[in-house]
Amino acid sequence: MANATPSTALPEELAKFEAMADSWWDPEGKFKPLHQFNPERLRFIVRQAAARFGRDETADRPFEGLRLLDVGCGGGLLCEPLARLGFSVTGLDAAEKNIRIASLHAEKMGLAIDYRCDLVEKLAERGEQFDVVLTMEVVEHVDNVDLFLAACSHIVAPGGLLFGATMNRTLKSLAMAKIGAEYILRWLPRGTHDWRKFLKPSEFVGSLRASGLVVDTLKGMSFNPIAGTWSLTDDLSVNYLLSASRN
Ligand SMILES: C[S@@+](CC[C@H](N)C(=O)[O-])C[C@H]1O[C@@H](n2cnc3c(N)ncnc32)[C@H](O)[C@@H]1O
Numbered sequence: 001m002a003n004a005t006p007s008t009a010l011p012e013e014l015a016k017f018e019a020m021a022d023s024w025w026d027p028e029g030k031f032k033p034l035h036q037f038n039p040e041r042l043r044f045i046v047r048q049a050a051a052r053f054g055r056d057e058t059a060d061r062p063f064e065g066l067r068l069l070d071v072g073c074g075g076g077l078l079c080e081p082l083a084r085l086g087f088s089v090t091g092l093d094a095a096e097k098n099i100r101i102a103s104l105h106a107e108k109m110g111l112a113i114d115y116r117c118d119l120v121e122k123l124a125e126r127g128e129q130f131d132v133v134l135t136m137e138v139v140e141h142v143d144n145v146d147l148f149l150a151a152c153s154h155i156v157a158p159g160g161l162l163f164g165a166t167m168n169r170t171l172k173s174l175a176m177a178k179i180g181a182e183y184i185l186r187w188l189p190r191g192t193h194d195w196r197k198f199l200k201p202s203e204f205v206g207s208l209r210a211s212g213l214v215v216d217t218l219k220g221m222s223f224n225p226i227a228g229t230w231s232l233t234d235d236l237s238v239n240y241l242l243s244a245s246r247n
């Protein structure tokens with residue numbers, strides 16, 4: 001049989017992102033929510049990584065010498081600030097156009113980021129390893145999510161960290177992240193998300209554990225409509241993020 005190995009790429013999902021790719025770096029555009037929660041999720045990543053690797057997060061480039069892979073990097077909203085903090089960054093996305101936009105933007109910013117259009121399961125097959133692996137707001141867009149998370153986990157080097165983020169599958173997330181964000185607030189184009197593909201924290205954690213990772217931190221992220229900012233909370237019912245480690 002051709003195609004005996006399942007892939008994590010869903011062609012219709014990739015087409016959606018390619019159609020929006022020109023707006024990756026527009027803070028008021030179709031990716032506005034990602035721009036809005038970028039500072040808070042970056043602080044989370046920096047804090048956990050500094051603690052794990054014994055780095056001083058107030059230093060200029062605290063993460064010099066560490067390799068980071070951003071799986072499903074899109075336009076590179078996380079790759080760029082993390083490269084500035086000293087990580088040697090590889091950005092991976094299954095959509096060709098995202099990689100083109102991300103590469104052009106990094107070049108304009110004078111940042112050396114290794115962008116690749118590839119699949120994480122291929123990197124895992126080749127035995128590549130990274131000190132830090134991110135997969136933020138991606139799992140709800142992939143096929144074969146267990147295979148995807150297993151591949152993400154296997155490329156975490158011993159002693160390394162994985163960060164993940166997605167949306168929970170609850171009635172509240174159906175009301176807020178799907179109907180609210182797409183139909184009422186119009187934060188996202190209609191059809192951006194399929195609520196059935198949202199992942200419960202127990203499912204996310206279970207998948208990582210099955211691949212030998214230990215989940216260290218699990219936090220919710222909530223929007224404050226008055227301040228217009230996102231912050232970490234203990235409420236996991238809509239958006240959440242986690243960090244896990246390989247010991
Ligand atoms: C919502 S965006 C998140 C972008 C980025 N991680 C961020 O949070 O700013 C989801 C990204 O995942 C990518 N993607 C979807 N399926 C993928 C797969 N199987 N492997 C790698 N990337 C994938 C899409 O092309 C898109 O760029």
Ligand SMILES: [Mg+2]
Binds near residue numbers: 141
């Ligand atoms: Mg999403």
